Amino acid sequence: MATISPATTDPVASSLIRFRAPPLLHQIPKLARYQLREYLRSRRFYAMAGIIVFLGTVLTAVTGYYRGPLVTDPVTFYGTDWGGAASFLVVLVAVLFGGDAIAGEFQNKTGYFLMGLPVRRSTVYLGKFLAAYAAAAAMMGLFLGILLANGIFYFGSRAAPWQLGLSALLAFVYLGAVLGATFMFSSLFKTSAYGFVLTALLFLIGFTLLQDYISAIAHAQPWMVISYASGTISSVFDPTVNWGLNGSWTLMRGDIDKNVVVKIYTVAGVAEGILIMLGYLLVTSLVGLSLFEREDFS
Amino acid sequence: MTVPSIETRGLTRKFGSFTALDHLDLKVEGGKCVGFLGPNGSGKTTTLKLLTAMIYPTEGECYINDIPCHTDRTAALAGAGVLIESPEIYPSLTPNEALEMVEDVRGIPRDEWKGRIETVLAEVRMSDWADKKVGKFSKGMKQRVNIAAALVHDPPVVLLDEPSTGLDPRGMSEVRAILRALKQTHRLIFMSSHLLSEVTEVCDEVALLDHGKLRFYDTLPNVVSRFGKDQGSVDVTFDHPVDPAAVRRISGIPSDVTDITPLGTSQVRIKFSGPSASKKLLLRILVDADLGVVGFVESESALEEIYLSQISRGE
Numbered sequence: 351m352a353t354i355s356p357a358t359t360d361p362v363a364s365s366l367i368r369f370r371a372p373p374l375l376h377q378i379p380k381l382a383r384y385q386l387r388e389y390l391r392s393r394r395f396y397a398m399a400g401i402i403v404f405l406g407t408v409l410t411a412v413t414g415y416y417r418g419p420l421v422t423d424p425v426t427f428y429g430t431d432w433g434g435a436a437s438f439l440v441v442l443v444a445v446l447f448g449g450d451a452i453a454g455e456f457q458n459k460t461g462y463f464l465m466g467l468p469v470r471r472s473t474v475y476l477g478k479f480l481a482a483y484a485a486a487a488a489m490m491g492l493f494l495g496i497l498l499a500n501g502i503f504y505f506g507s508r509a510a511p512w513q514l515g516l517s518a519l520l521a522f523v524y525l526g527a528v529l530g531a532t533f534m535f536s537s538l539f540k541t542s543a544y545g546f547v548l549t550a551l552l553f554l555i556g557f558t559l560l561q562d563y564i565s566a567i568a569h570a571q572p573w574m575v576i577s578y579a580s581g582t583i584s585s586v587f588d589p590t591v592n593w594g595l596n597g598s599w600t601l602m603r604g605d606i607d608k609n610v611v612v613k614i615y616t617v618a619g620v621a622e623g624i625l626i627m628l629g630y631l632l633v634t635s636l637v638g639l640s641l642f643e644r645e646d647f648s
Numbered sequence: 649m650t651v652p653s654i655e656t657r658g659l660t661r662k663f664g665s666f667t668a669l670d671h672l673d674l675k676v677e678g679g680k681c682v683g684f685l686g687p688n689g690s691g692k693t694t695t696l697k698l699l700t701a702m703i704y705p706t707e708g709e710c711y712i713n714d715i716p717c718h719t720d721r722t723a724a725l726a727g728a729g730v731l732i733e734s735p736e737i738y739p740s741l742t743p744n745e746a747l748e749m750v751e752d753v754r755g756i757p758r759d760e761w762k763g764r765i766e767t768v769l770a771e772v773r774m775s776d777w778a779d780k781k782v783g784k785f786s787k788g789m790k791q792r793v794n795i796a797a798a799l800v801h802d803p804p805v806v807l808l809d810e811p812s813t814g815l816d817p818r819g820m821s822e823v824r825a826i827l828r829a830l831k832q833t834h835r836l837i838f839m840s841s842h843l844l845s846e847v848t849e850v851c852d853e854v855a856l857l858d859h860g861k862l863r864f865y866d867t868l869p870n871v872v873s874r875f876g877k878d879q880g881s882v883d884v885t886f887d888h889p890v891d892p893a894a895v896r897r898i899s900g901i902p903s904d905v906t907d908i909t910p911l912g913t914s915q916v917r918i919k920f921s922g923p924s925a926s927k928k929l930l931l932r933i934l935v936d937a938d939l940g941v942v943g944f945v946e947s948e949s950a951l952e953e954i955y956l957s958q959i960s961r962g963e
Contacts, residue, residue: 372755384738384749391740462735463746463797465702467753468725647702647733648663648694 374473381469381477382484389447389485398446398489405435406496413500424501424509429587431497432514436521437580439493440528441553443486448532449549450542451478452642457542461647471643475533479635483529487522494518513587520583520623527576527630528553534638537645553577565616571597576630578616582623592619650713652727652804652836653677654699658708661694668694670860671708676853679834681827682865683847686857687959692840693733695857696809700730712805726754728805729798734791734813739783743774743793746782750797768796771826787814795826806830808839812846824850844951854951856958863958872946875954880927881919884934885943889913898937902926917947 372380389395409431413420421427452475455461464474501510531552536545557577564572572578578597585591585598592598600615618626659672669691676682686692697703699710701721710717715724737746747765756764769775772792782790791814798806811827812820820843827850830837841847847854848868855865864871872880884895892908895901895916904926907919920926934941 372753376755377753380749380752384741384752387745388738388740459733459736460738462702462733463737463794466700466725466730466732466735466798467750468722469753470722644704646704647697 374470377469377473378477378480381464381474382480385478385481386484389481394446395485398443399492401442402439402489402493403496405439406493409435410496410500413504421504424505424511425513425587427501427504428497428511428514428517429584431500432494433517433584433587435493436490436517436583437524437577438554439490440486440521440525440580441550443489444482444525444528444532445546445550445553447482447485448479448529449536449546451482451533452536452638453539453542453545454536456540456645456647465647472639475537475639475642479529479533482533483526486525486529490518490521490525516620517583517586520580520586520620520627523624523627523631524576524580524583527579527627527634530631530634530638531576534634534641537638537641540645561616562614565599565614572616573597573618573622573626576626579618579623579626579630581617582620585617586620592617593621594619595622595625597622651678652713652834654710654712654805654807654836654838655714656695656699656708656710659695659698659705659710660707661691661698661703662706667860669698669705672857672860672862674855674862674865676836676838676855676865679831679836680852681831681837681839681850683851683854684838684840684857685842685844685847685854685955686840690857691860692857693809694860696732696807696838696840699807700725700728700732702732727803728807729801729803730807731794731798731811732807732809734787734810735794737782737790737793737797739781741782742779743769743782743796744778746793747797747800750800754801756801764800764802765796768800771799771829772796773822788816788819791815792819795823799826799830804835806835806837806839808837810840810842812841812843820846844955848946848951856955858959868946868951871954872950875958880921881917881947881950881953882927882930883911883915883917883943883945883947884941885915887914887940887942890916890939892916895934895939898933898939900933900936902929902933905930915943919947 413427413431419426420430450457455464465471498510528549532545532549535548536542539545553576557575561572561575561577564570564575590598597616597618604611604613653676655675656672659669660667661669668689672691672695684692684695694703698705699712699717701717701724704718712724713727715727717724741749744765747768748761751761751764765778766775769778772795774789774792774796777785777789782793785793791811795808795811798808812823815823824846827837827839831850831852839851851868853865853867854871856863864875866874892910895918896905896908902920905918905920909917911917918930920930931944934944
């Protein structure tokens with residue numbers, strides 16, 4: 351037999367007074383915490399950690415076996431191992447933790463549980479974003495940790511160059527931008543797979559192609575393309591890096607089967623790159639939030 | 649005293665050219681249980697989703713406890729417990745953790761969490777599973793946890809979308825017991841259901857929706873007398889097997905009894921025409937005949953017949 355607690359004299363008033371939903375800024379970290387716990391218990395978290403440990407192990411083995419120019423100085427070492435891999439890893443972890451963040455709420459019907467609570471949709475969106483960012487950042491931190499362990503082995507504990515710190519900072523800004531876009535695409539669809547595929551294709555292939563076309567054909571600085579900005583993650587290890595708001599152009603010529611091939615490499619200035627990435631984060635977050643606010647749970 | 653209430657004013661929702669809900673005007677207030685009936689696609693779930701701001705109206709407004717649902721969602725839902733579309737809970741959470749999350753987000757003081765969770769999990773008979781992961785639960789078990797989540801903060805308004813979905817007969821019976829207990833606590837329970845027996849058993853009032861339009865909203869006896877075409881029907885249970893023909897032969901059985909059919913060896917359904925006074929007379933005669941009457945309840949078929957007649961009218 352059910353034993354519901356006895357009636358209060360004025361259930362509406364007492365409930366509304368006692369259990370007024372906490373303000374937005376209190377609810378966001380609460381939801382983020384529960385969402386992060388879900389990530390930390392998920393298979394994907396440990397699968398991704400496994401992949402990163404594997405990659406780190408391969409890098410360690412290759413570096414240890416060949417040594418040579420890779421370990422001549424810390425800047426070259428980190429510029430190659432971190433600068434070369436961080437952009438790719440950012441996309442990987444962002445897609446993995448953000449690809450289904452919103453679409454999955456519709457697809458798996460978990461959204462009906464959350465939306466039965468007195469929370470604003472923006473609270474859910476931002477809480478999930480923070481959790482996904484924390485989980486993805488943990489993966490990047492793991493990779494960085496493996497590289498630092500290598501660096502300490504080769505160069506000693508004081509040999510982490512400032513360029514690594516700046517590059518890591520840029521990578522974490524880039525992570526925010528990619529996650530922003532991932533959440534936006536995830537809000538656009540009610541099927542998780544679309545968000546995963548679209549973000550991965552766009553960030554791994556699409557933006558790079560766009561960057562090349564704009565610079566090679568239009569001879570314009572591709573400031574609107576995020577891969578142009580993410581190039582700063584590795585360019586900060588270059589002594590000739592441009593720190594300002596103007597990017598740099600590098601014209602490279604080569605021969606393939608007696609045909610002359612010209613390739614233009616463009617990289618944003620560091621300040622310019624940060625602005626572009628923050629711009630992407632802001633715009634995609636606003637668009638994603640707006641999509642989620644309007645989306646019907648039907 | 650503030651009474652729990654829900655209200656819709658001209659509430660309309662269109663999906664493309666399809667009108668799922670057509671200018672619904674409905675005000676329900678006070679501690680009671682209201683059954684929200686209608687065939688598939690009639691707009692029941694749409695109404696509940698509009699009340700919880702899971703979808704947006706094309707026109708009109710809706711309120712929970714006089715708070716507008718769409719412009720002040722958090723305040724409106726603070727006073728409501730919601731179960732819509734048999735939601736899924738994050739699979740890695742245990743019922744304890746899922747309910748903690750609900751309490752945390754709802755702003756319930758932390759020192760009340762444990763006691764409330766224990767009580768509500770006991771009510772839905774999930775105490776033994778409190779620390780097991782939800783991902784491994786059956787649909788029925790998940791539904792119980794969902795019901796617990798809707799009740800854990802003692803809401804004055806409870807919105808339930810087919811709460812018995814996925815439950816076995818025992819589970820359905822337990823849900824009815826929970827609903828009956830909730831009714832004693834001055835709460836407004838507004839639940840959609842396909843189970844007319846469930847509605848007959850636990851609801852005080854019924855609202856029927858068809859093609860997005862409200863056909864009627866009234867108390868169960870009023871609905872039966874208004875739409876029952878002077879037809880009444882009661883299910884009578886005896887403490888021993890009976891022959892329907894023997895019941896028919898009882899002296900003084902009113903002439904407006906039109907049919908007596910067996911429902912089991914010791915239960916019959918008696919249909920009669922005429923006013924509800926016939927029912928009282930019938931009960932007195934059966935008791936006086938000393939046949940061992942142990943049950944005399946309004947037949948769910950009465951509501952079923954009204955339901956079917958009103959739905960077909962709509963077509």
